[in-house]
Amino acid sequence: MKVAGQSVPRVDGPAKVTGRARYALDLTVPGMTHGAVARSDRAHARILSVDTGEAEAVNGVLEVITGASLAPLDLRFGHVVRDHPALAVDRVLYHGEPVALVVAETRRAAERAARLVSVDYEDLPAVMDADEALGEGAPVLHPERIERTKDEGLDQGGEALVGNLCAAADFGWGDVDAALAAADLVLEGEYRYPMLYGYAMEPYNAIASFEEGSLVVYSTAQHPYMVREDLARIFALPLARVRVVVPYVGGGYGSKSYTKVEPLAALGAYVTGRPVRVALSVEESILTTRSDGARVRARSAFAADGTLLARDFDVVMDSGAYTDNSPVVCAKLANRCFGPYRIGAVRVRVRSAFTNTVPASSLRGFGAPQGNLAGELQMDDAADRLGIDALALRLKNVVRPGEEILPGKRGIDADLPADLDLLTTSLGWPNAPEGRGIGFGISASDAGAHPTSVAMVRLHADGSASAAVGATELGQGSRTVLSQILAEQLGLPMEKVAIVAADTGVTPYERTTGASRTTALVGRSLMAACADAKRRVAELAGEGAEFADAIKAFFGAGGEIIGVGAVRRHGEFRKMPPFWEIGCSGVVAAVDAETGRVRVEQLSTVGDVGFAINPALVHGQDLGAATMGLGAALSEQLVYDGQTLANPNVVDYRVPRCSDIPERLDQILAQRQDGIGPYGAKGAGEGTLNPVGAAVAAAVGRIVGRYPRELPLTPERVWRLAQTEDARV
Amino acid sequence: MSATTITTRINGREQTLRVDNAELLLDLLRDRGLTGAKPSCEMEVCGACTVQLDGLPVSACTTLAVELDGRSVETVEHLDAGGELHPVQQAFLERSALQCGFCTPGMVMTAKALLESNPQPTRDEVTHWLEGSICRCTGYEPIVDAVLTAAQKMAA
Numbered sequence: 001m002k003v004a005g006q007s008v009p010r011v012d013g014p015a016k017v018t019g020r021a022r023y024a025l026d027l028t029v030p031g032m033t034h035g036a037v038a039r040s041d042r043a044h045a046r047i048l049s050v051d052t053g054e055a056e057a058v059n060g061v062l063e064v065i066t067g068a069s070l071a072p073l074d075l076r077f078g079h080v081v082r083d084h085p086a087l088a089v090d091r092v093l094y095h096g097e098p099v100a101l102v103v104a105e106t107r108r109a110a111e112r113a114a115r116l117v118s119v120d121y122e123d124l125p126a127v128m129d130a131d132e133a134l135g136e137g138a139p140v141l142h143p144e145r146i147e148r149t150k151d152e153g154l155d156q157g158g159e160a161l162v163g164n165l166c167a168a169a170d171f172g173w174g175d176v177d178a179a180l181a182a183a184d185l186v187l188e189g190e191y192r193y194p195m196l197y198g199y200a201m202e203p204y205n206a207i208a209s210f211e212e213g214s215l216v217v218y219s220t221a222q223h224p225y226m227v228r229e230d231l232a233r234i235f236a237l238p239l240a241r242v243r244v245v246v247p248y249v250g251g252g253y254g255s256k257s258y259t260k261v262e263p264l265a266a267l268g269a270y271v272t273g274r275p276v277r278v279a280l281s282v283e284e285s286i287l288t289t290r291s292d293g294a295r296v297r298a299r300s301a302f303a304a305d306g307t308l309l310a311r312d313f314d315v316v317m318d319s320g321a322y323t324d325n326s327p328v329v330c331a332k333l334a335n336r337c338f339g340p341y342r343i344g345a346v347r348v349r350v351r352s353a354f355t356n357t358v359p360a361s362s363l364r365g366f367g368a369p370q371g372n373l374a375g376e377l378q379m380d381d382a383a384d385r386l387g388i389d390a391l392a393l394r395l396k397n398v399v400r401p402g403e404e405i406l407p408g409k410r411g412i413d414a415d416l417p418a419d420l421d422l423l424t425t426s427l428g429w430p431n432a433p434e435g436r437g438i439g440f441g442i443s444a445s446d447a448g449a450h451p452t453s454v455a456m457v458r459l460h461a462d463g464s465a466s467a468a469v470g471a472t473e474l475g476q477g478s479r480t481v482l483s484q485i486l487a488e489q490l491g492l493p494m495e496k497v498a499i500v501a502a503d504t505g506v507t508p509y510e511r512t513t514g515a516s517r518t519t520a521l522v523g524r525s526l527m528a529a530c531a532d533a534k535r536r537v538a539e540l541a542g543e544g545a546e547f548a549d550a551i552k553a554f555f556g557a558g559g560e561i562i563g564v565g566a567v568r569r570h571g572e573f574r575k576m577p578p579f580w581e582i583g584c585s586g587v588v589a590a591v592d593a594e595t596g597r598v599r600v601e602q603l604s605t606v607g608d609v610g611f612a613i614n615p616a617l618v619h620g621q622d623l624g625a626a627t628m629g630l631g632a633a634l635s636e637q638l639v640y641d642g643q644t645l646a647n648p649n650v651v652d653y654r655v656p657r658c659s660d661i662p663e664r665l666d667q668i669l670a671q672r673q674d675g676i677g678p679y680g681a682k683g684a685g686e687g688t689l690n691p692v693g694a695a696v697a698a699a700v701g702r703i704v705g706r707y708p709r710e711l712p713l714t715p716e717r718v719w720r721l722a723q724t725e726d727a728r729v
Numbered sequence: 730m731s732a733t734t735i736t737t738r739i740n741g742r743e744q745t746l747r748v749d750n751a752e753l754l755l756d757l758l759r760d761r762g763l764t765g766a767k768p769s770c771e772m773e774v775c776g777a778c779t780v781q782l783d784g785l786p787v788s789a790c791t792t793l794a795v796e797l798d799g800r801s802v803e804t805v806e807h808l809d810a811g812g813e814l815h816p817v818q819q820a821f822l823e824r825s826a827l828q829c830g831f832c833t834p835g836m837v838m839t840a841k842a843l844l845e846s847n848p849q850p851t852r853d854e855v856t857h858w859l860e861g862s863i864c865r866c867t868g869y870e871p872i873v874d875a876v877l878t879a880a881q882k883m884a885a
């Protein structure tokens with residue numbers, strides 16, 4: 001291979017270092033107006049009336065739009081359940097929910113007017129805690145349940161979705177109770193993982209306009225084709241007349257999955273007939289989407305020799321006011337919580353609860369970090385109690401290549417014992433430096449999502465080639481990696497290939513840019529498209545002909561040859577998941593005994609990616625994801641004070657800063673070409689994050705003598721833990 | 730709303746402008762097509778809107794446009810005006826010091842300002858200087874490497 005496997009420079013690098021890369025926020029369209037959102041200051045209330053008079057009187061205001069003013073349009077969106085109104089209609093379900101949209105000639109006028117929208121509410125009882133929401137007598141957020149769309153093939157449990165139960169997953173195998181009764185050691189504990197905010201630095205924004213009977217939207221969406229479906233339904237347009245264009249995106253990490261502000265901008269354009277931009281602030285973005293916090297009750301049963309006999313997980317997720325993507329997170333949390341181990345008996349019950357809080361949806365890791373915290377800490381705790389080394393305990397139980405961890409699913413396409421060896425060697429396990437603790441862990445995520453991906457390759461008369469794909473460039477480097485695959489397949493230099501991406505009016509269908517899928521699945525559809533194009537060249541001009549010659553021979557002058565390729569759930573992609581994304585990460589940490597402050601001094605990761613088409617980009621994903629894990633481990637958490645968020649800003653919600661980065665970083669690549677993607681590649685981008693929370697907690701536990709059970713490990717929490725007299729729980 | 734006439738130099742070109750007294754420097758620049766500086770936190774903690782004002786790095790999101798009067802502002806768009814990338818930009822490319830790129834213009838301007846005041850910083854000094862610039866993608870290490878690489882390039 002010539003180009004694949006090389007750390008070629010990013011194709012978007014020059015545009016990004018010069019400030020010329022265009023993000024949705026940088027675009028303007030002629031005649032553009034500005035939308036600003038008036039938001040609920042109640043957690044749960046009935047809207048009695050909305051007075052827009054003062055707002056309408058502000059100079060420059062064109063329209064003040066409320067949910068009630070838009071009947072008969074059905075404003076609700078959602079790819080699993082269409083329950084999320086773009087503007088509240090008769091009730092608000094959380095503090096910060098959009099109630100009205102002001103459209104004005106300037107952003108300043110729109111924002112000033114939005115503050116003058118006056119709403120008369122009748123307060124209703126609110127429920128702020130997920131366990132309480134599922135209990136008797138809690139106020140019910142969605143008394144009239146809307147049927148699920150048939151979109152996602154979810155693994156559902158048998159529980160009826162009533163009360164505040166948003167989603168449930170319930171499965172298992174073996175006799176868990178008998179295993180618990182017969183075990184030499186049973187560990188039981190309750191663990192808590194915080195609700196997080198992705199803080200993609202470009203806040204949610206979109207520009208919408210209606211042009212010649214089509215709705216055109218520029219947006220920050222990770223999944224433009226999903227947004228297209230929501231918009232088509234709201235405005236009763238055919239998919240062919242909704243065009244969602246996604247230029248460069250200033251960070252995604254899952255937080256820009258699915259529909260956010262696009263319906264608001266489109267409603268503004270629908271009512272005013274003018275193009276409308278809706279650009280949220282960071283605080284408003286926090287009020288738009290967060291991740292699901294989780295309370296995890298876990299039991300693990302072991303034999304004296306360390307054999308993991310049974311696991312029993314009972315999880316409640318705090319999923320906020322609307323369904324959004326929480327049912328999928330729920331299903332994934334269930335699949336990922338018990339770990340890549342051989343376990344004779346498993347029982348998993350995950351319940352996602354509606355609460356009167358900001359709606360929760362996807363975030364990097366997607367259920368995995370929440371469950372992994374409990375699962376991996378119990379492995380460490382069991383090792384201590386059984387007098388077995390924590391690495392040896394994992395090696396004894398971890399699955400071997402090809403083994404299933406979920407009955408009927410694809411076997412593990414990775415070598416986990418080898419990954420654990422690489423990791424623990426890097427960390428110097430078990431010999432921690434004086435006063436330090438080592439923590440490490442492993443995870444396996446059923447990644448790739450539903451495998452639907454279409455690519456189109458165009459061979460041009462001058463011997464160059466371009467490909468149109470629907471994958472969005474979020475910073476992960478998709479345009480670079482796909483350029484490499486295109487160049488490799490056609491035998492062209494990088495200078496002669498180009499990727500055109502993410503415009504539903506131009507590029508072919510791509511289900512999502514998430515679940516670490518782009519390299520593997522879009523890559524394979526692109527390879528199929530290249531093969532199709534080459535087949536056409538051979539048909540026109542014979543085997544081995546240059547495609548430029550074939551184009552000239554067929555058309556005379558100009559012209560092009562087009563190849564298409566698709567990946568669908570068929571053939572080698574039939575068995576789910578398309579691939580497993582492995583997490584294998586560890587830390588060396590220190591604790592300041594006086595303050596409880598945790599300092600992570602070393603971070604090691606193993607990227608089990610099958611084949612690194614661009615090693616520098618894989619390193620970037622592995623370090624970036626693990627750093628987000630450090631944020632959740634040490635400082636990040638959204639905190640509710642009563643019915644309002646206490647810290648909806650980047651000062652009080654503290655993400656990792658430059659000085660937080662460990663002095664020693666070791667990003668190891670494991671390349672065994674055992675993936676379904678091009679050249680044996682698998683996905684990267686989430687795996688290294690998933691075990692970091694448990695790893696930091698284990699390192700801290702080994703220093704202070706007691707394993708923490710709740711993140712983030714703030715100085716106060718660690719200091720209190722260190723003061724506790726109890727022996728290990 | 731009152732307005733003020735200011736004389737300023739934007740990326741080397743002297744201009745006389747009538748600006749609203751409440752207008753932010755960031756909006757003034759972006760309304761003129763200089764969209765390299767990005768709005769994000771809007772409270773002077775993330776560094777994405779960093780530009781150089783008389784050589785010093787400032788957050789354009791919390792600087793008033795009228796403060797430009799008699800002063801000179803440089804944005805990321807000006808760094809390759811001579812047709813060549815600035816050594817800091819080259820180093821960011823070489824060290825893979827960017828992903829989504831949204832923080833990159835601010836990072837580049839912050840790093841450039843550092844190297845102008847301290848041409849041979851230590852790793853700790855770079856880390857300290859970048860504390861006011863958030864990157865959510867990279868994990869920072871490649872950015873620190875890039876700044877040190879740029880220092881070497883500029884010394885050579």
